[in-house]
Amino acid sequence: MAAPAPARRRAAPSAPRPAATRSPGAAVAPAAPPRAAGVDVRPVRPGGERAPLRVVAPRPRHRRRAGRRTALAALAIAVAAPLSVVGLYADMTAGQVRLARLQQQLTAEQQRQNTLELRVARLENPSTIVAEARVQGMVPASKVTQIPEVPVGVEAAAPSTAASSQPRASVSTSGSRSSSTRSSTRS
Amino acid sequence: MSEGHREVSSVPLERPGTRRSSGLERVHRPPGAGRGFERRPRLSPGDRGRGGGGTGPRGDGSGRGGGPPSRGARPGSPGHRVRLMQVVVAVAFAALVIRLVEFQLTSAPTYRTLGAQETVVTQTVPALRGPIYDREGGVLAMSQPVDVVVADPRIIDHPRSEAGALAPLLGISSTTLDTELSNRSTGYVVLDRTLASGTGTKVANLGLRGITLTPSSQRIEVDGSLAAPLLGSVDAAGVGASGIEYQYQKVLAGHPGSTVQAVSPSGVVLPGTAHSTAVARAGTGVELTISQPLQYETEQALAAGVAKAHATNGIAVVMDPRTGDILAMASMVRDAATGAVTEAPQNLAVTQVYEPGSAFKLVTFSAALQDGIITPDTVVEVPSVLPIDGALFHDAWAHPAEPMTASQILAESSNMGTILIAEKLGAARLAAQIHRLGFGQPTGLGFPGASAGLVKPVSQWSPTAIGSTPIGQDTGVTAQQLLDMFATVANGGVAVPPRLVAATISPGGTVHRVPRARGRRLIAAGADAELVKMMESVATPIGTAPAAAVPGYLVAGKTGTSQIPDPATGGYTPGAFWGTFAGFAPAQDPALAAVVVMTHPQPIYGGSVSAPVFSTIMQYALHHYAVPAAPGSASQPLPPTPAQVGAAPTIGVG
Numbered sequence: 001m002a003a004p005a006p007a008r009r010r011a012a013p014s015a016p017r018p019a020a021t022r023s024p025g026a027a028v029a030p031a032a033p034p035r036a037a038g039v040d041v042r043p044v045r046p047g048g049e050r051a052p053l054r055v056v057a058p059r060p061r062h063r064r065r066a067g068r069r070t071a072l073a074a075l076a077i078a079v080a081a082p083l084s085v086v087g088l089y090a091d092m093t094a095g096q097v098r099l100a101r102l103q104q105q106l107t108a109e110q111q112r113q114n115t116l117e118l119r120v121a122r123l124e125n126p127s128t129i130v131a132e133a134r135v136q137g138m139v140p141a142s143k144v145t146q147i148p149e150v151p152v153g154v155e156a157a158a159p160s161t162a163a164s165s166q167p168r169a170s171v172s173t174s175g176s177r178s179s180s181t182r183s184s185t186r187s
Numbered sequence: 188m189s190e191g192h193r194e195v196s197s198v199p200l201e202r203p204g205t206r207r208s209s210g211l212e213r214v215h216r217p218p219g220a221g222r223g224f225e226r227r228p229r230l231s232p233g234d235r236g237r238g239g240g241g242t243g244p245r246g247d248g249s250g251r252g253g254g255p256p257s258r259g260a261r262p263g264s265p266g267h268r269v270r271l272m273q274v275v276v277a278v279a280f281a282a283l284v285i286r287l288v289e290f291q292l293t294s295a296p297t298y299r300t301l302g303a304q305e306t307v308v309t310q311t312v313p314a315l316r317g318p319i320y321d322r323e324g325g326v327l328a329m330s331q332p333v334d335v336v337v338a339d340p341r342i343i344d345h346p347r348s349e350a351g352a353l354a355p356l357l358g359i360s361s362t363t364l365d366t367e368l369s370n371r372s373t374g375y376v377v378l379d380r381t382l383a384s385g386t387g388t389k390v391a392n393l394g395l396r397g398i399t400l401t402p403s404s405q406r407i408e409v410d411g412s413l414a415a416p417l418l419g420s421v422d423a424a425g426v427g428a429s430g431i432e433y434q435y436q437k438v439l440a441g442h443p444g445s446t447v448q449a450v451s452p453s454g455v456v457l458p459g460t461a462h463s464t465a466v467a468r469a470g471t472g473v474e475l476t477i478s479q480p481l482q483y484e485t486e487q488a489l490a491a492g493v494a495k496a497h498a499t500n501g502i503a504v505v506m507d508p509r510t511g512d513i514l515a516m517a518s519m520v521r522d523a524a525t526g527a528v529t530e531a532p533q534n535l536a537v538t539q540v541y542e543p544g545s546a547f548k549l550v551t552f553s554a555a556l557q558d559g560i561i562t563p564d565t566v567v568e569v570p571s572v573l574p575i576d577g578a579l580f581h582d583a584w585a586h587p588a589e590p591m592t593a594s595q596i597l598a599e600s601s602n603m604g605t606i607l608i609a610e611k612l613g614a615a616r617l618a619a620q621i622h623r624l625g626f627g628q629p630t631g632l633g634f635p636g637a638s639a640g641l642v643k644p645v646s647q648w649s650p651t652a653i654g655s656t657p658i659g660q661d662t663g664v665t666a667q668q669l670l671d672m673f674a675t676v677a678n679g680g681v682a683v684p685p686r687l688v689a690a691t692i693s694p695g696g697t698v699h700r701v702p703r704a705r706g707r708r709l710i711a712a713g714a715d716a717e718l719v720k721m722m723e724s725v726a727t728p729i730g731t732a733p734a735a736a737v738p739g740y741l742v743a744g745k746t747g748t749s750q751i752p753d754p755a756t757g758g759y760t761p762g763a764f765w766g767t768f769a770g771f772a773p774a775q776d777p778a779l780a781a782v783v784v785m786t787h788p789q790p791i792y793g794g795s796v797s798a799p800v801f802s803t804i805m806q807y808a809l810h811h812y813a814v815p816a817a818p819g820s821a822s823q824p825l826p827p828t829p830a831q832v833g834a835a836p837t838i839g840v841g
Contacts, residue, residue, distance in 0.1 A: 096460075111332055111384045114315075118407060121326035125410035126483035146739070146816050 306449050308456075309464070313404050314441030316425060317470030319418060319432075321479040322512070322689055328408050328418055328432075330425075330470075334387030334400040336378040340371050343397035353398070356390050357382065368397075381405045406432075414482050416518040416534040417475075417687075419635070430534060431473065431687070433635045438691055441470030472692035476512035481505060484807045485515035489783065490528040492800035493521050496766070496788035502535045502666045503800060505781045505808055508674035508771060510703060511683035514779070514808070516667075537630065537637040540663040541784070544749030545600040545731075546767045546793070547659030549672060551609045552597055552721065554620035556714035560611050563594045563721050564832040568839030569604045576650035580606055580658075583748070590836050594826035598724035600731045600746060602658045607838050609657030617657060618645035623709050624672045624682075626664055631684040631704070640664045659749055666767075670782040673744070673769045676718055677777035680710030719743050723774050724826035726798075732768055735798035736823055737805045739816035743777075744770020744801070746793040751786070766793035768801045778814045781805060 122128060290298065318329035336357065343349055350364035357364070357379050367376050380403070382390070387400050406421045419430015426440070427433035444467030449460035485503050493501040498521060505515040518531035555561045570588045573580040582602050596604030609617055621627070627642030641663030648656070655661045667685065675682040683706040690700045710718070722743035726735040731746040747767035750759035766788045771780035781804055783797035790796060809816075829836075 096462075108385075108388075114329075114331055115383075115385075117326065118329060118331060118409065121329065121409040124325055125413070126480050127410055127413070130483075144739075144810055 306451075308448055308450050310402075310446045310448065312444040312446055312463070312467040313402055313425070314443045314467040315404055315469040316406060316421070316441060317439040317472040317692075317694070319439075320472060320474045320692070321477050321482070322475065322514070323478060324474075325479040326409050327414060327475065327477070327479065328406060330404045330406050332384045333380070333403050333405045334382045334384055334390070335380050335403045336382050336387070336390060337399045337401065338368055338376045338378055339374045339397040339399070340368050340376060341374045341397075343368050343395075349395045349398065352393050352395060353378070353390065356386050356393075410479070410483070412530045413479070413486065414477060414516070415530040416532070417477065417516050419534075429635060431475070431634075434633060435473050435688070438473060439470040441694075442468040444468070469694040471694065473688055474690040474692060474698070476507075476514065476687055476689045477516065478514045478811075481804075481808055481811060482515045482517065484811075485804050486517045486519065486530070488800050488803040488807075489517050490519050492783070492796060492803075493519050493785060494526065494528050496785055496790070496796040497521070497526075498766075498785040498788040498796065499523070500531060500535060500539075500786045501800075502539065502784040503781065503804060504536050504666055504670050505779060505804060506670055506674050506685060508677035508777050508780045509683065511674070511685045512689065513667075513685055513687050515804070516687075533636065534634060536666045537632060537634045538665070539784075539786075540638045540640055540665055541765050541786075542660055542662065542749040542752070543664050543669050543767055544659040544747035544765065544793070545602075545605075546669055546745045546747030546769050547662060547664070548597065548600065548605045548657065549676065549718070549722075549745055550620050550624055550626075551605055551612065551617060551657040552593070553624075553676065553710050553714065553718055554616055555593075555608050555612050556717050557620075557711045558612065558616060561593045561608055561838070563592065563717050564827055564834065565593045565838065566590050566829045566832060566834050566836040567593065567596060567604045567607055568836035569596065569601055569607070570840050571603070573603050573606055573654065573840065575606070575654040578651045578654065580654045590829040592827050592829055592832055594721045594724055595828065597721045597745070598727065598730040598826040600725075605657050606654050607840065610653055611838055614645055614648060614653050614656075617653075618648070621656075621662070624675065626662065626668055626672075630665075630667050630671060632667070632687055634687070637667075638663075638665055640668055659747060666782050666784045669767070669769055669784075670780060673771060673782065674780045675709055676715055676722070677743070677771035677780045678706065680708055680712055680715035681706040682709045719774055719777075720824070721826070722770070723824050726770070727823040727825050729825060730794075730823075731792070732770075732794035732798035732801075733823075734794060735768055735770055735801050737772055737802055737809065740772045740805070740809055740814075741774035741817050741823060742770055742772045742802075742805065743774035744768060744798075746798065748792045748794075762791075763787055764791035766791060766796045768793045768797035770801060772805050772809060773814065773817055775817065778812065779805060779808050781808075 313332075315332065316330040319327045321327055336353075340346065346368035347365050350361045350368050353359070354361040354364055359378065364378070367378065370376065378398075382400075384402075390398065391400055404425055406425065408415065408418065417430055419432040419434075420428050421432050422428045427436035432439065442465075444463055444465040446463050448462070449457040451457060485505055489501045489503040492498075500518065500520045502519075503515065503517045504513060506513050516534065516536050518533070518535035519528050520531045521528045552561070561567075567590070568588060569582075569586075569591045571581065571586055580602060583600070591599070591601060591604055593604070593608070595601070596608070621642060627640050629637065629639045643652070643661065649661075652661055671682065671685055674685070684704040686701065686703070688701055690698050692698050722745060723741055724730050725732050725744050725746065726742045727733060732744060735742050735744050735746075745768075747765070747769070749765050749767070751763035751765060752758070753760040753763075764787070766785045767782065769780070769782035771777040781801055783793075783800045783804070785793075785796050788796040808814075
């Protein structure tokens with residue numbers, strides 16, 4: 001159990017595992033030496049020989065700037081996109097409210113028109129006109145004279161005069177049979 | 188390594204054979220040592236295994252704790268538990284996935300609907316019913332948007348204050364409202380069914396809890412009951428129930444819309460969420476051929492006539508014989524108890540079937556004139572009585588056998604003379620003329636409940652039918668059918684089907700005229716002209732209806748007085764009559780035709796009760812439509828007498 005365990009390519013543990021947690025009899029690997037941050041750990045070759053060390057070139061400066069820009073852009077998009085959605089939604093809602101208000105106005109105007117139409121219809125109906133005429137003292141004409149249409153240059157004939165309809169309350173049938181007692185019994 | 192250095196309670200906190208995984212165990216501490224628990228390092232399985240006996244729970248050396256250290260997937264080993272947990276987690280995830288798939292695919296619509304029901308409310312927007320206009324564009328009936336105000340007393344906390352707020356808007360006393368809103372036995376109280384929309388908005392703005400407004404519409408007959416039997420009515424749901432409202436339900440109804448809106452749990456509509464899923468489309472308007480002023484005058488004249496004659500009911504119809512347009516159609520009933528005359532509950536002009544009596548003689552005379560059986564001057568030897576198959580027919584007045592011209596027979600309405608002419612004509616030709624003039628068939632108006640009349644086919648005529656049918660018995664007609672015949676005569680023998688609807692008007696105002704039906708010649712022009720001449724004598728002093736005359740115009744017409752059948756006895760009801768007058772004017776160029784019928788009038792004669800109403804209506808109508816008066820001083824011509832004709836009787840008994 002003296003064979004050393006291969007070094008592990010991972011960050012150096014802050015502390016070795018407590019031996020007490022291991023099973024009795026199991027080989028305990030020696031603790032890996034602490035590594036400095038940024039130091040490449042060279043792989044161990046099968047023959048136990050380590051690869052030669054080499055200098056790693058630092059990351060180019062412009063690439064770091066580009067990466068920063070990309071990150072900033074992504075952040076800006078991440079912030080701006082939801083804000084834009086919220087803004088658009090707010091605008092849409094405002095539009096809907098405006099639309100609803102206009103529809104309410106339209107409905108109100110239609111109702112007003114309907115009410116006015118009804119009012120006009122009620123004022124125009126015959127019973128209203130008759131009642132208003134009576135209030136103003138109007139009475140049915142006792143006779144109606146028709147003026148015939150006469151061509152220019154032709155002497156007009158005397159207009160025919162027709163007795164107007166009597167008020168309905170005074171409609172009488174009393175005279176309808178006066179001329180013939182025989183006919184009064186016929187259908 | 189061993190727990191032997193600690194004093195562990197001998198009372199296990201777990202059942203034997205189980206392990207605590209929290210690493211906490213009850214440790215007996217001496218009094219005053221603080222909490223009864225302290226953290227103790229978890230023991231490894233090997234440690235526990237090696238513990239062997241001791242005073243612990245498994246200190247007896249039995250069970251797993253006392254055995255040799257285990258390897259692999261023994262029950263209770265970490266590997267076993269991990270695999271068990273993996274299975275449990277896998278099963279749980281599988282269940283979640285299955286449920287998720289079920290939610291997202293199978294049950295998605297159901298849950299979506301259930302979810303929507305919690306927040307989304309669909310409200311039906313009623314479509315305004317189309318208006319009904321008269322021929323001059325006057326509104327006869329129209330719909331108004333209203334709100335139905337409903338209260339739920341079960342969720343109203345302050346009924347008195349809400350009643351106080353609602354009272355002035357609803358026009359209901361605060362006390363009454365308070366009583367209704369305090370009645371928690373019901374959750375649905377209709378406070379107002381016809382609240383004007385403007386007022387409804389004010390009620391809604393009050394934001395009262397438990398008060399709901401539902402949009403609806405109200406049908407309004409602008410002039411009250413004018414033409415009510417013709418227009419008909421709508422039921423509580425706004426659907427046509429009778430008359431034109433029923434006949435044109437599909438046209439007038441329109442299409443209701445719907446609005447979807449989100450509401451809060453308390454029922455408040457969330458602003459900006461309402462949107463129409465279907466826009467309400469108002470119904471199409473219907474323009475009738477009726478003239479509102481003439482309808483009013485006709486109803487007034489008929490009501491006065493019915494009241495004066497103490498009739499049970501009365502019918503009056505005015506028509507343009509040239510176009511078939513019905514200009515007025517009135518049906519009135521009289522309350523026997525109070526004497527009040529009001530609009531009939533149904534349109535009697537097309538639904539009441541009655542025996543027309545002598546007005547039906549026009550059928551006999553038109554057929555006889557057309558077939559050359561008679562001329563206006565044909566002299567008929569009229570007997571005092573006429574026996575037919577054992578039945579005795581006689582005239583309405585007693586007279587000896589005497590010669591009369593055909594014109595006199597029509598003017599004086601002699602039953603004997605008419606029957607003799609009908610016998611000469613023959614039953615088959617008379618029956619054919621009855622059918623040709625449209626009796627026993629629908630008028631074409633399509634009015635709900637309209638009757639086609641009752642006409643027996645000639646094969647079912649009784650032996651006495653040749654005596655009764657020519658004078659208007661044994662045949663049931665409607666007033667409209669009778670007027671159609673007179674309109675045909677007025678129109679030179681050409682029948683133009685009657686119509687009540689002139690056009691439909693879309694909500695956008697587009698007018699679609701209903702095409703007029705083409706006329707059909709039913710009576711030869713020559714025979715028709717002779718018949719009109721004979722009918723002019725009816726409205727003379729020796730005719731049966733001098734009261735039908737219209738000053739300044741020549742009137743042609745015919746009276747009818749007929750008995751009312753008694754279904755119980757199969758005979759006629761003693762003393763019960765129908766009185767009819769139908770005619771047209773001006774006789775030389777007819778512009779208007781009309782019929783007036785009264786049921787149970789006193790006096791009984793059509794010339795006495797119906798003819799004056801006809802005259803009143805015609806005077807107004809002729810002036811209203813500016814129909815030129817007859818040139819000169821027109822007077823109704825008297826019928827020629829046998830002496831004037833100077834001919835011997837050609838028709839008589841035997």
